[in-house]
């Protein structure tokens with residue numbers, strides 16, 4: 764039980780560092796909440812909710828991993844180095860691809876629903 768409790772404590776400590784120290788993570792969490800509010804207003808279906816929650820989770824987890832990689836690089840050295848640039852740029856690319864995926868899913872789900880609301884009302 765203590766092992767289990769410790770896992771939770773460390774994970775929540777990690778979330779706290781992320782939220783307090785990384786504005787990108789905070790921003791993605793805010794976007795996630797906006798997506799949840801929009802999905803509630805547009806009365807998304809069960810499977811639409813699954814896709815939306817998957818996208819939010821992927822973006823936030825991707826951003827946390829990106830932050831970990833940036834911190835690892837900074838921990839090893841703060842000097843300007845092309846290798847450090849390559850590592851950080853690749854981590855940023857991974858988050859960018861996840862955000863593109865989430866953006867496409869969001870458009871596929873929300874645009875037709877917004878169209879329905881415009882034509883027929885809520």
Ligand SMILES: Nc1ncnc2c1ncn2[C@@H]1O[C@H](COP(=O)(O)OP(=O)(O)OP(=O)(O)O)[C@@H](O)[C@H]1O
Nearest residue numbers: 785786787833841842843844845847848851852855
């Ligand atoms: N030590 C370094 N050597 C060379 N280039 C670096 C180095 N550190 C950062 N960079 C370049 O600057 C970019 C931004 O790096 P930084 O660590 O500031 O992350 P960030 O994307 O601004 O993240 P955040 O806003 O979450 O802090 C990197 O993608 C990389 O191109």
